[in-house]
Amino acid sequence: MWCRARRTSIKTIFRGARFAETLRPEQHRGEGSTRYGRLGHIPGSTNVAAADLVNADNTFKSPDELRHRLAGPLATPKVITYCGGGISCVEHDAGAHQARASRGTAVRCLVIRMGTDPSLAMATGN
Numbered sequence: 001m002w003c004r005a006r007r008t009s010i011k012t013i014f015r016g017a018r019f020a021e022t023l024r025p026e027q028h029r030g031e032g033s034t035r036y037g038r039l040g041h042i043p044g045s046t047n048v049a050a051a052d053l054v055n056a057d058n059t060f061k062s063p064d065e066l067r068h069r070l071a072g073p074l075a076t077p078k079v080i081t082y083c084g085g086g087i088s089c090v091e092h093d094a095g096a097h098q099a100r101a102s103r104g105t106a107v108r109c110l111v112i113r114m115g116t117d118p119s120l121a122m123a124t125g126n
Contacts, residue, residue, distance in 0.1 A: 017078040019045035022088040030124030036084040040122035047126075048073045048081075050088040053095035066099035 021028050021041045028047035030039035041047070052069060054060055061069070073079055081089040 014078075014080055017080045018073065018076045020048045020073040020079055020081050020092070021045050022048060022050040022081050022083045022092040024049050024051060029126060030122075034084075037116035038118070038122050040124040042082070043121050043123040045082075046073055048092060050083070050091040050095070053092060060095050060098045063099045066095050070096055070099060 019042050023041075025047055026032050027034065027039075028041045028045075028049075030041070032039075048070065053066060060066065081092050083089040083092075
């Protein structure tokens with residue numbers, strides 16, 4: 001889903017959802033550089049890096065390993081995965097599907113939207 005909604009609509013649509021950022025941990029903490037406007041993550045979101053769901057040869061880990069890694073983020077009925085441009089959150093959702101544990105909705109542009117609007121809160125650290 002490409003988010004073209006206004007801020008108030010986003011809050012209404014996603015009320016009660018758990019946000020899981022799928023970028024690398026250092027990006028979630030707000031360290032290093034970013035292409036998304038500002039460093040950091042949506043306040044209250046967890047980090048489940050899509051890169052942690054694949055093996056060195058870029059194949060997905062086993063379904064059991066995926067279920068283990070996704071157990072926390074998928075413990076709630078409504079999970080919104082997000083990243084900057086779409087690749088990481090779609091990879092994360094594909095991994096969840098592979099593990100037959102999918103409950104998420106990929107929101108491909110959320111960090112770009114939040115990162116470029118200084119009136120929206122971004123957090124750093126864990």
